[in-house]
Amino acid sequence: MRDLSWSDVTPETVYLRRRQLLAGAAAMSVAPLAAALAPLEFRADRTPPVDEVTPEPIASSYNNFYEFGTDKAAPKKHAAQLTTDPWSVEVSGEVAKPGRYDLADILKPHVLEERIYRLRCVEAWSMVIPWIGFPLGDLLRRFEPTADARYVAFTTLYRPSEMPGQRSLWSGIEFPYVEGLRLDEAYHPLALIAVGMYGKVLPNQNGAPLRLVVPWKYGFKSIKSIVKVRLTKRQPRTTWNESAPREYGFYANVNPDVDHPRWSQKSERRLPSSLFDQNRIPTLPFNGYGDEVARLYAGMDLRKYY
């Protein structure tokens, strides 16, 4: 696979840089993954031409990860308690190859790439993060979804002993956190399984050891610390939709024309932002990835399917 250069993509909208970081090493466990990623810290050429990458300390300290608390600072404060080794993912449902796969087996055949994506949170702030991962579709195809599979459902780890937010009564959501995608969305090449960011292994607060990144959808679709993947015939339950169905839909495509019932989605605060300089920018349909993904929703009323 060759590197894509900026001339291969449309910088304003795609905003993506793919780079072969690592050809799937024969036996890769988490420690070798860290070793393989380490030299990337020293690469000089990662500034994208359009938006600036969010400083790493912000991306790793201003988080939504309710398993560790609802405060933006809580995940970084508490996530060190989480043990991510050993880790396995249970694959079930409409697949020819169900089973429990160790993290090393999940990663082994894949080529890791760096992709710089905007992340637009439903709370109207955004960041630009250089993720490291591989296409979700490449992973799903390995399990051989049956002809009946139409959706994919994900579940986050449930381990209250290490996740203080799961012991709290005040989070407003039920655990374990669950999310899902229509299968054609999941197969879209922009949908990523991320295992790293900023050239390093994912910090726990960002969803280690593996999480989803769906850049054209509000951030809550990008479920963290995944332990289950299930292929289904029917649309799966999703955490925020169950918690507040009028506010959060299944699709959750970034859409400046559909306001949240309690606030506008027309603009976003690009972090870093402060009281004095909000750094507010207009929100783009599909978070700027419309040229790539709008066709997935052709003919759908996006006000109804929000």
Ligand code: MTE
């Ligand atoms: N995944 C789980 N398991 N629990 C969560 O609370 N929060 C979501 C998403 N994934 C969340 C989650 C929300 S609302 C956002 S905006 C992103 O994670 C934030 O990702 P980041 O902290 O890496 O920026």
